[in-house]
Amino acid sequence: QGPRSSTPIKIPSNDFGYDVKQPKVKELLEKWRKVNKLAQDRKKRLQDKLDYNNEVERIKNFDFDDWRRSFLSWMSNKKARITDFFKKVDSNNDGRVTKSEFIDGFVKSKFPTSRLEMEKVAEIFDRNNDGYVDSQEYNDTLRPDRDLPKTESEIIQDEVQKQVDKCSCMEKYKVSQVGECKYRFGESQKLRLVRILRSTVMVRVGGGWISLDDFLKKYDPCR
Numbered sequence: 669q670g671p672r673s674s675t676p677i678k679i680p681s682n683d684f685g686y687d688v689k690q691p692k693v694k695e696l697l698e699k700w701r702k703v704n705k706l707a708q709d710r711k712k713r714l715q716d717k718l719d720y721n722n723e724v725e726r727i728k729n730f731d732f733d734d735w736r737r738s739f740l741s742w743m744s745n746k747k748a749r750i751t752d753f754f755k756k757v758d759s760n761n762d763g764r765v766t767k768s769e770f771i772d773g774f775v776k777s778k779f780p781t782s783r784l785e786m787e788k789v790a791e792i793f794d795r796n797n798d799g800y801v802d803s804q805e806y807n808d809t810l811r812p813d814r815d816l817p818k819t820e821s822e823i824i825q826d827e828v829q830k831q832v833d834k835c836s837c838m839e840k841y842k843v844s845q846v847g848e849c850k851y852r853f854g855e856s857q858k859l860r861l862v863r864i865l866r867s868t869v870m871v872r873v874g875g876g877w878i879s880l881d882d883f884l885k886k887y888d889p890c891r
Contacts (some may be wrong), residue, residue, distance in 0.1 A: 714859050739779060741809070750810050751807070757769060765801055793806060795808070825845060828862070835890075841854065853883075854888075
């Protein structure tokens with residue numbers, strides 16, 4: 669009888685380099701995976717707790733005026749109106765949102781903040797303590813100086829938005845502000861200068877000026 673042949677054991681590539689088909693190896697591998705998962709979960713909980721404690725310490729020095737300036741600057745860089753943000757959060761357009769919805773809206777945005785910080789902010793916005801933040805509270809809290817005379821740029825921005833909101837088309841006439849008194853209009857997004865002349869918002873066309881209302885009547889297909 670010739671020498672007994674043996675089938676070589678194939679060792680698969682894995683974390684241990686052992687044949688995972690062997691019961692004891694499989695048992696040890698499963699235990700290791702469970703221990704590793706527990707360790708990773710514990711590490712995450714510890715990191716979350718550390719982050720929370722650091723945020724608590726930071727919030728102790730919270731200054732709403734600093735937060736407000738930061739948010740207004742962020743909106744300005746986005747070339748968006750502060751009312752645009754509230755409209756986005758107010759999904760059912762009833763003019764008010766719960767404090768929870770208000771907080772979620774900020775946390776889900778790209779504005780640098782945290783849920784803990786927004787809980788303090790929401791308390792400030794909810795001026796009458798009814799559990800809601802309405803559009804008036806929102807505007808009043810962000811613009812405590814609203815009673816001061818508006819700048820030319822702010823007056824123009826308000827009038828442009830007012831006129832654009834009159835459009836009832838599915839796709840509204842495109843108007844975007846790109847700088848101080850500079851706007852792009854229509855599909856071509858041609859850059860035009862907008863100023864206030866004799867108490868009227870005027871748009872530069874060619875070598876002259878026409879009122880914003882006349883400009884939109886001429887160039888907005890909706891009109």
